[in-house]
Amino acid sequence: MTTSPTSQDDKPVAPLSLGILISGRGSNMKAIYGAIQDGEINAHIAVVVSDNPESEGLAWAAANGLKTASFSRQAFAKKSDFETAILKTLADHGVDWVVLAGYMRLVGKTLLTPYQGRMVNIHPSLLPAFPGLHAQAQALAYGVKVSGCTVHLVDNTMDGGPIIAQEVVPVLPEDTVASLSDRILSVEHVLFSRVLKVISQGF
Amino acid sequence: MTTSPTSQDDKPVAPLSLGILISGRGSNMKAIYGAIQDGEINAHIAVVVSDNPESEGLAWAAANGLKTASFSRQAFAKKSDFETAILKTLADHGVDWVVLAGYMRLVGKTLLTPYQGRMVNIHPSLLPAFPGLHAQAQALAYGVKVSGCTVHLVDNTMDGGPIIAQEVVPVLPEDTVASLSDRILSVEHVLFSRVLKVISQGF
Numbered sequence: 290m291t292t293s294p295t296s297q298d299d300k301p302v303a304p305l306s307l308g309i310l311i312s313g314r315g316s317n318m319k320a321i322y323g324a325i326q327d328g329e330i331n332a333h334i335a336v337v338v339s340d341n342p343e344s345e346g347l348a349w350a351a352a353n354g355l356k357t358a359s360f361s362r363q364a365f366a367k368k369s370d371f372e373t374a375i376l377k378t379l380a381d382h383g384v385d386w387v388v389l390a391g392y393m394r395l396v397g398k399t400l401l402t403p404y405q406g407r408m409v410n411i412h413p414s415l416l417p418a419f420p421g422l423h424a425q426a427q428a429l430a431y432g433v434k435v436s437g438c439t440v441h442l443v444d445n446t447m448d449g450g451p452i453i454a455q456e457v458v459p460v461l462p463e464d465t466v467a468s469l470s471d472r473i474l475s476v477e478h479v480l481f482s483r484v485l486k487v488i489s490q491g492f
Numbered sequence: 493m494t495t496s497p498t499s500q501d502d503k504p505v506a507p508l509s510l511g512i513l514i515s516g517r518g519s520n521m522k523a524i525y526g527a528i529q530d531g532e533i534n535a536h537i538a539v540v541v542s543d544n545p546e547s548e549g550l551a552w553a554a555a556n557g558l559k560t561a562s563f564s565r566q567a568f569a570k571k572s573d574f575e576t577a578i579l580k581t582l583a584d585h586g587v588d589w590v591v592l593a594g595y596m597r598l599v600g601k602t603l604l605t606p607y608q609g610r611m612v613n614i615h616p617s618l619l620p621a622f623p624g625l626h627a628q629a630q631a632l633a634y635g636v637k638v639s640g641c642t643v644h645l646v647d648n649t650m651d652g653g654p655i656i657a658q659e660v661v662p663v664l665p666e667d668t669v670a671s672l673s674d675r676i677l678s679v680e681h682v683l684f685s686r687v688l689k690v691i692s693q694g695f
Contacts, residue, residue, distance in 0.1 A: 417634060418621040431620060434658040435640070455637040457660050 305332035305489040308384030310375070310392035311339050315346020317390035317411060320478035321485060322353065330482060331489040335382040338375055340394060356382060362394070372399035379404075386488060389443065390481070393422075396443055408443040409488070411481050413473045415439060415455055420448035425470045428460060436460050436469065438477045440484045456480045508535035508692040511587035513578070513595035514542050518549020520593035520614060523681035524688060525556065533685060534692040538585040541578055543597060559585060565597070575602035582607075589691060592646065593684070596625075599646055611646040612691075614684050616676045618642060618658055623651035628673045631663060639663050639672065641680045643687045659683045 309318045318337060324330045337350040342359040351357045358378045365371035376399065379387065389396070389410040401408065414424035416439040419431070428436045437457040444450035456476040460469060512521045521540060527533045540553040545562040554560045561581045568574035579602065582590065592599070592613040604611065617627035619642040622634070631639045640660040647653035659679040663672060 415618060415621065415636070415638060417636075418618065432655045433618070433620075434655055435618060435660055437638070452635045452637055457638055 302491045306335045306383050306385045307332050307388050308335055308379045309337045309388045309390050311344060311346045311390050312341050312393040313344050313391050315390060317477055317481050318346055321482055324482035330485045335384050336378060338378055368397050369399045372397050376400055395447060409440055410443050411477050412439045412448045416448055426466045434460055438473050438480055440480055454480055454484050505694045509538045509586050509588045510535050510591050511538055511582045512540045512591045512593050514547060514549040514593050515544050515596040516547050516594050518593060520680055520684050521549055524685055527685035533689045538587050539581060541581055571600050572602045575600050579603055598650060612643055613646050614680050615642045615651045619651055629669045637663055641676050641683055643683055657683055657687050
């Protein structure tokens with residue numbers, strides 16, 4: 290495994306080696322990929338891992354020359370076995386930081402412990418409001434007038450780790466879950482890349 | 493009691509008769525007073541009620557020619573008796589809408605029921621995050637990067653009623669409770685007056 294480039298003493302900082310975990314479309318992964326291509330983030334995507342072999346994002350990653358792996362939770366008796374398999378893949382690819390980009394599972398101790406403090410998640414609400422699933426629907430149901438997204442370090446709580454950055458969007462009277470989700474997603478893409486840029490510069 | 497001017501059929505709308513409840517400085521009350529003086533809000537302050545006879549805002553209100561009343565909770569055996577006294581004062585002054593402007597008590601059924609749907613509160617956070625006391629300290633302790641304030645209709649929950657409007661401020665790395673509170677307070681003054689302007693125009 291390579292050394293994390295977060296030390297203030299190591300300049301110029303080596304490119305960050307990212308492992309991206311997804312479950313679906315991987316739109317944030319695509320945005321991060323683009324920001325790396327544009328030279329905004331000093332990193333490379335070492336491997337893309339999905340818990341869903343059929344996920345659209347996985348096919349996109351492979352088609353764009355990225356290394357990919359997928360693991361079905363059902364193929365493992367225990368969650369710890371499932372996460373050990375993911376962990377081995379991340380280690381095999383020398384992953385420094387793990388990026389949860391629409392990974393729809395609560396990360397367990399097996400996967401978290403080796404990457405604690407080096408695993409980031411993005412969530413489509415202004416945490417601590419609306420953790421968990423369907424955050425945009427929760428926000429609409431509550432009737433908030435602003436929402437947004439949050440990038441945070443992952444800990445062993447549901448969307449409860451230390452916040453790194455947040456971005457705000459308005460919630461409009463005519464919003465549906467789809468329209469609000471789209472608006473939040475567009476700022477997710479910008480915010481996630483901005484955070485990874487800072488991390489890749491050694492914080 | 494005068495009729496509520498919220499009907500869409502009554503145009504031009506009669507000035508809204510506000511009862512303002514405070515506990516301390518009453519800075520939002522002063523902002524609302526200023527916005528009425530400037531003709532921004534079609535309303536008059538019928539009476540200012542404090543649960544603290546020593547509150548600075550009460551003295552300011554009296555000095556500015558507003559009618560005032562104060563009631564110590566300790567002077568009443570039951571909360572319902574305390575609220576009955578406040579309610580009588582509001583009724584005696586023909587109050588249409590009740591504005592909680594830094595009123596530091598949970599409103600009980602006695603006071604709420606007659607004004608349900610015509611009682612607004614301002615809270616110094618982006619609800620549903622950080623309800624209750626010390627919202628700014630809660631926000632700093634959590635480490636959010638944005639906060640703000642929320643104007644909502646009062647119901648029988650702690651800061652849980654339907655949201656009317658929210659305004660956002662950044663939380664800065666160097667913020668203290670005082671500096672964050674000041675930043676939020678400055679947008680509270682603008683937001684509260686904006687909401688009362690809309691209410692005074694008949695929603």
